[in-house]
Amino acid sequence: MQDENGVAKGAEDRAYVRFEDVQKSYDGETLVIKNLNLEIERGEFLTMLGPSGSGKTTCLMMLAGFESTTHGAIYLHDQRIDNVPPHKRGIGMVFQNYALFPHMTVSENLAFPLKVRGLSKSDTEERVKRALEMVELPQFGDRRPAQLSGGQQQRVAVARALVFEPDLVLMDEPLGALDKQLREQMQFEIKHIHDNLGVTVVYVTHDQTEALTMSDRVAVFNDGIIQQLSTPEVLYEAPDNAFVAQFIGENNRFLGRIVERVNDQEVRVKLDTGEDIRALPVNLNGGDRTTLSLRPERVLINPDEGATPNVLEGTVQEVIYLGDHIRTRLAVAGHDDFIVKIPNAAGHPSLQRGQAARLGWTIEDCRALDA
Amino acid sequence: MADIAADGYVPERDESGALTTVDGTPLKISLRKSQRRAKRRAFYLVVPLLAFLFITFTIPIVGMIVRSVYNPEVANYLPETSAAIGDWDGEELPPEKVFAAMAADMEVGLENRTIGRAAGRINREIPGARSLVMGTARHVDEMQPPYREAFLEEDEDWSDLELWRLLKRETRLITPAYYLLALDFEYTPRGDIVERPEIYQVYRLLFIRTAWMSIVITGACLLLGYPVAHLLATLPLRTSNLLMILVLLPFWTSLLVRTSAWMVLLQQEGVVNDLLVWAGIINDNGRIRMIYNQLGTIIAMTHILLPFMILPLYSVMKTIPPSYMRAARSLGANQFTAFVKVYMPLTIPGLAAGVLLVFILAIGYYITPALVGGESGIFISNLIASNMQGTSAQLKLASALATILLVLVLFFYWLFNKLVGVDRLKFG
Secondary structure (H helix, E strand, O other): OOOOOOOOOOOOOOOOEEEEEEEEOOOOOOOOEEEEEEEEOOOOEEEEEOOOOOOHHHHHHHHHOOOOOOEEEEEEOOEEOOOOOHHHOOEEEEOOOOOOOOOOOHHHHHHHHHHHOOOOHHHHHHHHHHHHHHOOOHHHOOOOHHHOOHHHHHHHHHHHHHOOOOOEEEEEOOOOOOOHHHHHHHHHHHHHHHHHHOOEEEEEEOOHHHHHHHOOEEEEEEOOEEEEEEOHHHHHHOOOOHHHHHHOOOOEEEEEEEEEEEEOOEEEEEEOOOOEEEEEEOOOOOOOEEEEEEOHHHOEEOOOOOOOOEEEEEEEEEEEEOOOEEEEEEEEOOEEEEEEEEEOOOOOOOOOOOOEEEEEEOOOOEEEEOO | OOOOOOOOOOOEEOOOOOEEOOOOOEHHHHHHHHHHHHHHHHHHHHHHHHHHHHHHHHHHHHHHHHHHHEOOHHHHHOHHHHHHHHHOOOOOOOOHHHHHHHHHHHHHHHHHOOHHHHHHHHHHHOOOHHHHHHHHHHOHHHOOOOHHHHHHHHOHHHHOHHHHHHHHHHOOOEOOHHHHHHOOEEEOOOOOEEEOOHHHOOHHHHHHHHHHHHHHHHHHHHHHHHHHHHHHHHOOHHHHHHHHHHHHHHHHOOHHHHHHHHHHHHOOOOHHHHHHHHOOOOOHHHOOOOOOOHHHHHHHHHHHHHHHHHHHHHHHHOOOOHHHHHHHHHOOOOHHHHHHHHHHHHHHHHHHHHHHHHHHHHHOOOHHHHHHOOOOOOOHHHHHHHHHOOOOOOHHHHHHHHHHHHHHHHHHHHHHHHHOOHHHOOOO
């Protein structure tokens, strides 16, 4: 499950960061990280995504050196680093609340990693200047962090993590404290900095939009295990299991029993409420129970007769106008939380509350996953 | 020219261009009016405390300062003499009119029984002057002018110029004499200021010792308290609560109990010495003197004042997120550099508050040095107290000493403000 199935890689590519059989326990009774194997390529933007308590931050802290591994090894550049103290790992880090030193000016903050490395004064000044220009705050060097807005502090934090030119930068939910608009802007800025500098970034977030926007690959964590490691596209289009399908994007779920495995491309499922559905088998781990997953935007309203292999009847419960699409909630097959997103395009079907509708979808869009 | 808000409202302005409310009152006045009620209510809430402080704090301190310089005896009880002696040049015996005035004052003074107080005041500067004054006063009603000759006939000592010079000096209502005394100086009869003979010098040494020992105690509190505060702030809540109770326990125990506990521990036949002898570190004849000296005062006071250092430090350390240290380390600083460059500067508000608190409490401390200080470990407050008690009480000297102590504290506060900035302090 931990094998990457997204980016195609040549066998000769050496992994830049490698977690090998890493396990972590805080109390000796439960594992918060269960046998993690993960390889990160040089220059990659990898995001660890998951709900709180899923182990993603622990994973990052072990890489940074603030948490010890209970078992296993971590390699950076083929050097084993899990016993190296954090200040010798040379990894840049952006913290959740920026952790800019409040008693230093912006310039002093940026100069800090250079000074402890013993760089000359002129070198330090030069690099600080360049770093400030990189984050577009050239005239803010003399201010204190408290005098900056949240977005500016964020940029300084990024600049500070990069100013000593580390090859690897870790970011621990760095945009969590910003408002929505600023967050979206910063996502692109961080992405651009990554593209321009070519550093490797490991990014932790619980915001799936952020993960999908920025990452080359996303590792979805739950329960101490990487549930799926893939490109954003694959994660969304082809989730491996019910958790990923549920966690990434919106998702309609049906529980049912497999009645017939037609071939690799089709299974027939009888829902618990009696309807027959044809679905794409993805991850059926042996048993005959399955969770069907269907994206709300892949549902067609009142399709032509015979156009879709699956058709169910539903009643409209609620219609919410959201500008770019219309979100419609229907009662279908015993669930009243079936969501359909109707794009606000010319001639879109208009539904009223209480109206009955036929809902259709293809076999490929309905994925049969683990129960 | 006019501002137009989004809803099209044009704020009204008066002739000078200042903003006004809709009915034309200037906005600033309107605002002040609306805030006045709240301010007044806040003021009423603190009035009882202000009154209390005024009565119990301001008035006594002003009284103390006034008392330390006020010198009314000669001027009040020898009023005629005080007036007459004013233009005397002090080079030869005063003229007849001074002696006549003295005779008149003595007559009144005998009648009012106030002459003794004036005589007492002079006696403090020139021993024996009391009997001279009292003896002459008893016969003054039989004297005939010219009084100068009559006085000299009564007692040769009236020809002593120093006595008259002293009298002239003491007619001033305000005198620095007690401050001079408090700093081990004194007046010569001619009015020059000289150091007191060495065997009488106590106060200056004691001021210096008090300040020095307070610094040592503050330093000891800081060294012992800083790690504890750090531990308190970083340990998990349950453990840190337990530790906090241990820190606060001394707070809940009577000062006297704690001090006497130290006496039990530290005396030569005490627990610590017994243990050292038992462990063979010292032999029975070499028991260490740890109490009734400076060491005893320093140990006991460090213990007593430690919470005042720990609590402000703790409250500041509690607010320092661990991510600062982590950030410093991820940026390449080792544990020590991260601590010195990042953690410690962030604790300065608490550190400074603790230092100020402990130092100021220490410098005026009384009970503990009195009990365990012995001879070499007492503080200036112990001498102030002894000057206020008993038959030989010198209240004015005590006032002068106390005022100097107050000024010393204010000086340290000022110095501290210069170095750290009091507005940055965080006491809890």
